[in-house]
Amino acid sequence: MPGERMSVRGTSEVGRFPGAAPPTRVELTIHKEGEKKQEGGCRRWFRKMCPCCCKRQNCTYDVTDKVEFVKPPAPDTPKPKPENGEAKEMEEIKFSVSSVDLLSSKTGQNRKEHHTDLYQGDELIIRRGQTFQMELELNRPFNADNDKLHLELKTGPLPLVSKGTHVIIPLVDHLEDERWEAKIVEQNGNKIKLSVNSPAGAVIGLYGLTVTTSSTKGEAATTHDSTKNIVMLFNPWCEEDAVFLDHEEETKEYVLNDTGRIYYGTEKQIGARTWNFGQFHEGILEACLFILEKSDMPPSGRGDPVNVVRVISAMINAQDDSGVLVGNWSGNYSDGVPPSAWSSSVEILRKYHSANGTPVSYGQCWVFSGITTTVLRCLGIPARSVTNFQSAHDTDVSLTTDVYLDENMEPIDYLNSDSVWNFHVWNDCWMARPDLPPGYGGWQAVDSTPQETSQGTFCCGPASVNGIRSGQVYLKHDTPFVFAEVNSDKIFWQRNLDATFSQIYSEKKAVGHCISTKAVGSDERADITHLYKHQEGSEEERIAVETASRYGSKPNVYSTATAEDVSVEVKMEGEGPRMGADAHLSILVKNLSSHPRQTTLHSRVAVMYYTGVLKGTIRKEQMAVELLPNEEKTIEWMLPYQQYQNQLVDQAALMLTLSGRVSETQQVLANQTTFRLRTPDLSVTPVGEAVVGKEMAAKITFTNPLPRMLKGVVFRVEGLGLQKGHEVVVGDVSSHSTVTLTEHFIPTQPGPRKLVASLDCKQLTQVHGVADIVVLEQ
Secondary structure, three states: OOOEEEOOOOOOOEOOOOOOOOOOOEEEEEOOOOOOOOOOHHHHHHHHHOOOOOOOOOOOOOOOOEEEEOOOOOOOOOOOOOOHHHHHHHHOOOOOEEEEEOOOOOOOHHHHHOOOOOOOOOOEEEEOOOOEEEEEEEOOOOOOOOEEEEEEEEOOOOOOHHHOOEEEEEEOOOOOOOOOEEEEEEEEOOEEEEEEEOOOOOOOEEEEEEEEEEEOOOOOOEEEEEEEEEEEEOOOOOOOOOOOOOOHHHHHHHHHOOEEEEEEEEOOEEEEEEEEOOOOOOOHHHHHHHHHHHOOOOHHHHHOHHHHHHHHHHHHEOOOOOOOEEEOOOOOOOOOOOHHHOOEOHHHHHHHHHOOOOOEEEEOHHHHHHHHHHHHHHHOOOEEEEEEEEEEEOOOOOOEEEEEEOOOOOEOHHHOOOEEEEEEEEEEEEEOOOOOOOOOOEEEEEOOOOOOOEOOEOOOOOEEHHHHHHOOOOOOOOHHHHHHHHHOEEEEEEEOOOOOEEEEEEEOOOOOEEEEEEOOOOOOEEEOHHHHOOOOOOHHHHHHHHHHHOOOOOOOOOOOOOOOOEEEEEEOOOOOOEOOOOEEEEEEEEEOOOOOEEEEEEEEEEEEOOOOOEEEEEEEEEEEEEEOOOOEEEEEEEEOHHHHOOOOOHHHEEEEEEEEEEOOOOOEEEEEEEEEOEOOOOEEEEEOOOEOOOOEEEEEEEEOOOOOOEEEEEEEEEEOOOEEEEEEEEEEEOOOOEEEEEEEEOOOOOEEEEEEEEEEEOOEEEEEEEEEEEEEOO
C-alpha cells in the first residue's frame, strides 16, 4: 500500500560501556503502487497446521523512496513472571523473546559512547568497530545449559551473508575485536543485557534486527523481530576504522562541528561566509541515508569509505543521476534559489528528501561543497570545505593552462577553453587508502561540482593530497584533474603567419594560491597550500610539475629558460575596489637591466564569471612605456563605475589582461589579474538575553552602496538551535539608503550558536552577515 511501513529489524547497544535508555524505533517507509497481497486461506490453514514449515517471512525493503524515523507503538504488555512454585512448569515453556530494548536514548550511554548523542531523536545510532548494549525481555529466565540465542542483522534489499549485509551474531563467552559477537553481561530474572561487538569494516546504513531462540531439546527455533532499527555509521574514533583520525580536536572540528566557514573572492581579496552544515539537524540523517539508497550503490560496498565518498561526490550534483543540487552559472535563477542566497545545507537536503529525490535549484561550487561536508560528517567521515584561489580548469588533460594569442598579442577567445577560476571550493575528507601504495592515505580531495566526467560520471575523487603534492597523477581517482587545478603552469602561445602556434611564455606561479579552510577550533582562516604543493619555484615543486607532465597530453611543452629583465605586475591598495565606486589599480613595470627598455602594453578588462569564463570586454587600450636603466614605473589604472555598472555578473569579478613585447630583446610580457568589487556586509546584532525558551531578537542592518535602486530585495535568515530558515521580503531599496530588520525568535538549544543572514538581489550578490550568540540554559 502507498505509505506502507515495513519494519526493518535492527538492534544495537553500546558495548564496552553499559547503559540504558527508553526504546524508540527506526522504520523504513516504502511508497509503492498497488495493494499489499493478502495471504490465501489454504496457506493460512497450512501455516496453522505446520507453523515450522510455513512461517511468515520477515519483510525486507525493496524500493526505498523515503527513509523516516518514527516513534514505535506502545510495547506489548510482558507476560507475568512465574512464581517459585511454577519453576517446573516454567522449564517446559518454549524459550522465546518477549521484547527488545535497544537502549537508544540520546542521553543514554550507547549514544554518548558512540558520539551520536547530537543527532536529533531517540533512535539507536552507533558507530562500527565499537561495542554497544541491548536488553532482552525473555518469557522465562535464561538457562545457559539448555537455551540457545543468536542475533541477526540485515541491511539492503537482498541481504546476503557472503556480502556482509546479512550478519549472524553468535553468543560467546568472551568478546574479541574485529568480529560480530554478543555476550551476556547482566542477567536479572527474565531480563538479560547483551554487549554486542561489530568489526571496524562493517557495512554502514540502516539495519533490521531479529533475535532467534531455541533450546537443546530439539524444539523448533522462534524469532522475534525488533520494532526498532539500527543506524550504523563510520567511526573516526576507532583505530581499526579506515576513517580513524587520531586528534580529538580535529574530530570535534571535522566530524562534530555543525557550522563552518567557506572562503571566496580572489587571492588578494579573500572573503568568508558562515555556513550551517547542520549534520545533526532533524531529518538530515534520514536524508543522507536516502541519498545512499537512491544512488543504487550496492549495500555491500558501503563498508569502504573510498566507494562511499565517490558515490556521494556524484550524488550531490544532479548532472546525470538526479542528485541533490542543480548547478547553474548562467546568472538566471528565476525558477529557483540563487546560489549566493543559500547559507545552509539543511533546507536543501530536507527539500530533496521530502520531494522524493527531485533535485533542488540552484547551486555553485561553494554550495556543492557545503552539502558534501554535511553528508560526509553526518555519515562519520571527517570532512572540510577547501577553497583554492586561482583554480585552473584543464579541459584537455595537458596538465597545463593554455592561453592562445593572435599575431597582435590579442587573446583568441574561441581557442581559450582552459580557464582559471577566481576561486573554486571542493572538499577534503580523511581516510586510509589501502588501494594505493603506502603513504597516500590521510586527506583526500573530493569535488561534487560537475565540471568534467570521471569514468562517465560527473564526480571527482577521492584523490590523495599527498599524491597531488608529489605529482603522482597516475594514482586514482582523478588526481590529474586536481593537480592541474592547484599546480599547472600557464603557457602562452602565439599564432604564427602559417597558422601554427609557438610557445612564447610560461608562467609558473599562475594557479593554486592561498588554498584555505577553516582553522580547527576557531573561525580563523587556515592556509593549507603546503599540503597540496611544495613551495612555488622550489626544486621539489618543479620536479612534481615535470613528473606530472609526463603523464599529460603535452609532455614536451616546457621550453628552455631565457633571460628576462623586464617585469610587469598589478597591485591594489588595501582590500581593493568597492562596489559602486571607481576601480583603481596600479601597474608596476620594472627594468632590471642596465640598459633602457621600451614596450607597448596592451590592456583589456573584461567581466568574468568566477569560473574564469569571460562575459565580455568592457575596455581596451594601449600604453607606451619607456624605462631608463633599473627604473621602476607605476602606471595608475582606473575603471569608472559607469563603465561596469550594467555589465557585472555573479561575484562581481573582473579580469585585467596585460601583454606586450620588449622592443630591444623581444621578451614577452604577460599578466592576468582578477579582482572583485567588494560588497558590504550585513550587520547582525543580538538584542536581549539569549536563554533557551525565552524570546530574544536580532537587528539586521544593510546599507545600499550603489548610486541606484536595488529591486526585489529578499533577506534569508537561519540559525541552528535559534530559528528555522525563512525569507523576509524587503522590496526595493533606494540608493545609499539603510534597511533595518528586527528578527524575534526563541532559542531551542544551549551553547554557542550562529545566526546567519544573507541578501538576495539581482543587482547585488554575496552580501551576508553572522552573529555569534551564546545561549544559556533556562
